[in-house]
Every structure is written in structure tokens, then in C-alpha cells.
Amino acid sequence: MARILLVICGGIAAYKALELIRRLREKGHEVPAILTEAATRFVTPLSVGALSNAPVLTDLFDLDREREIGHIRLARAADIVVVAPATADIMARMATGRADDLATAALLATGAPILLAPAMNPHMWAHPATARNVARLVADGVRLVGPEAGEMAERGEAGIGRLAEPAAILAAIEDILAPDRRLEGRHVVVTSGPTHEAIDPVRYIANRSSGKQGHAIAAAAARAGARVTLVSGPVTIPTPPGVTLRAVESARDMLAAVEAALPADIAVMAAAVADWHVEAAAQKLKKTASGPPALTLSENPDILATISRSASRPRLVVGFAAETENVIAHARAKLARKGCDWILANDVSAGVFGEAENTVHLITADRVEDWPRLSKEDVGARLVNRIAETLAD
Ligand SMILES: Cc1cc2nc3c(=O)[nH]c(=O)nc-3n(C[C@H](O)[C@H](O)[C@H](O)COP(=O)(O)O)c2cc1C
Secondary structure (H helix, E strand, O other): OOEEEEEEOOOHHHHHHHHHHHHHHHOOOEOOEEEOOOHHHOOOHHHHHHHHOOOEEOOOOOHHHHHHOOHHHHHHHOOEEEEEEEOHHHHHHHHOOOOOOHHHHHHHHOOOOEEEEEOOOHHHHHOHHHHHHHHHHHHOOOEEOOOEEEEOOOOOOEEEEEOOOHHHHHHHHHHHHOOOOOOOOOEEEEEEOEOOEEOOOOOEEOOOOOOHHHHHHHHHHHHOOOEEEEEEOOOOOOOOOOEEEEEOOOHHHHHHHHHHHOOOOEEEEOOEOOOEEEOOOOOOOOOOOOOOOOOOEEEOOOHHHHHHOOOOOOOEEEEEEEEOOOHHHHHHHHHHHHOOOEEEEEEHHHOOOOOOEEOEEEEOOOOEEEOOOEEHHHHHHHHHHHHHHHHHO
8 A cells, every 4th residue: 555645737637537546545545635726627625535535735835734734744755646637837847846836846845756647738748848848857757657649628639648547547656666577688579550551652451450459568568677679550659668669561561570679588469460462553553444453462471470480489479369259269279370379369349449448368278368358558467467477487
């Protein structure tokens, strides 16, 4: 159990701090909170206090509160200070060492690690001033979780700026409080995302993979101390911290990048690799009176099978099987056919591509583990945990 000082700022995502408090309390943590003046416009100290059952402070100059629990003592007694949501404004004030309200005074006074979960409009996040402040804070040792890509509260706005999901914030907090370094000294290669198979210089065939699952696995492996090479097809999500990205387009590029990344201890092949490529035209195909062109498809290399049988095969090779029926039987057959060690099989008939959650089965040579429906971050953490257990045997 830890004492987590939660600073809530004045952003539209402030309501999600309530869900975070609930989850932290479920884990047995103590969660005193500070609301900025602006935060009180979005959530009330009453609802925060009702969920946290701990002190909620808003005013630096509240004499009664200050006598009861001084802001310096509050800051010093925390095991970690979490700012969620962190506004552009508080990051600017932190980056310049301001202490003009209770939140920034506590952030300046604490000796505990600080975790920021930024949330703002994508234009605010992309602004050079914000980027400068974030870089300054990271250089000062502040940790970040998110922001994530997605739809904004403002209608029609999308981009990077959404508050990280409570589960991801929780995982980041737990990682700071008790870092798991079981993959220290290991090299993990993860593939992620779709592949793009060119038809001509401007057109391509792709699939609906978002890369969320592969990226979450890469992030979890990096958190566990591994050196991670993430070979990713074109995606719109950010590269997880501490991961080396090799950006590729086609399946053939992906195989070459994976082979170049070897040797590795572990390979997790989570990318949705196209089975075929097109005999691409050198020039843009023109619309003609004789009708649409015929596309000639050729087989792509099988990355999972190639790596599983390569001379520099990693000790543990994990594949993915997206199935729409007979999930386990098909995945078992795939395990044998490809020569990999494990398959994570998911039923994609219910729509998994681009979703935040996943229901998977871990299939090994001798057993099947049915995992509950989990966030893709939790699937990543659970897989990395199983990998660490297996390598320790
Ligand atoms: C409706 C509304 C939504 C806002 N949402 C955000 C947001 O998501 N992120 C952000 O950085 N600022 C947002 N702001 C601006 C902040 O509230 C403003 O910068 C404020 O000074 C932040 O104060 P604080 O950092 O002390 O909490 C929003 C303002 C309004 C009126």
C-alpha cells in the first residue's frame, strides 16, 4: 500500500480522475488529493473526497487545513505524486519552477517521483511551447504516461492528447513504485501494426490493425527492463518510451527488419502481416476505357515461420492468430505449422482491430490458458509476466 498524492487539474478529462481514485483505492492505496482552482470547475472536492475517503485540498492559504496538514508535509509524505489530468498550464508552471498555488507548491516541495498524465487538445499538445515544457520536465526526471491518440471531447477533433486510460496510469504508478526488471539484459523484438502492400506509387492494400496490441507488448517489455526493438508497419499511435522503432511498410520490409534486429532472446510477432503483395506498377495506374486493371498477387514471406526456423532463432517465439471461428483449434494448428513456441489467439469476429480491449487465449505445446477480457496494456503486461516466468525456469 502506498500514499499517492493525486493532483487534479482543470481539464475536460478531470472526471476520469474519479475512476482512477476508485481503482487506486481498490488496490489499497491511500489517495489524498489536491485540486487546482480550475479543477474545481470540472469536479467537486466533495465527489473526490467521497471516493478517496482522504483529505482533499484546494487552497494554499487555507489556514485551518494548513494547520491540520501542512502542504510541505503532504508533499513530503507521498510515495509518488500523480498529476492526472495534467494541463498544458500546470506543465508550463512546473517547467519554470512556479509555486503559485497549492498544486505547484506541493510539486516543488516533494522529493517523491512525479508522474504526469497529460490531457489536452491535440493542437495544445503539439505546440512547441508544450513540447519544450515536456522536454524540460522529462530532463528534470518527471515521468509521463500518455497522452494517447483518439477522439477529443470537442466534436470532430482527433489526434494525440487524450488522457491515458486509468489502467495505463495505474500500471505506470505501480511500475514506479515497484519496478519489475525481470527482462533486464534481454533483447525483445516485437512486430506491430499492419503492412502496406503497394499497388503503384500512390495506392496500397492494407488492413485494419492499429498496432495497439503490439505497441502495448513492446511497452510492457521495456518497462520490465528489456532492450526492445519494435518493428512496426504504418500506425498513428506513439512509440512507447524506451523502445527502438524500426518503421517499415511492406511484409518483405518487415521480415528484413526483424532479421536485421536478431539476435534476440524473445520475438513477439503481433503485426497483422499481409499474406500477399501486389506486383506493383512503377507508375501510377491510369483509369482506362478498357476497365479496371487486374492485380497480380504473390505470396509474402511468412515472417513467423521464417524466424521460428532461422539459425538465429530467439529462445522464445510468440505468434498471434486472429481467427473468426474455431479459434483454439486453428491456433493449435498454426503453432505446429509455424514452429513457434506460443500463440496468442484472439477471436476477431467481435471486432478487435483498433479496440482498446482484447480477449485472448495463450496456447503452448501442452496447454491453453483462457485469459479474461483485458485492456491491450494488460494483455501486454500479462504476456511479459509469462515470458519472465518462463525464462526464469
Ligand atoms: C471547458 C474547458 C476545457 C478545458 N480543457 C483543458 C484540457 O483538457 N487540457 C488543458 O490543458 N487545458 C484545458 N482547459 C484550460 C485550463 O482549464 C486552463 O488552462 C486553466 O488555467 C488550467 O489551470 P490548472 O493548470 O491550474 O488546472 C480547459 C478549459 C475549459 C474552459
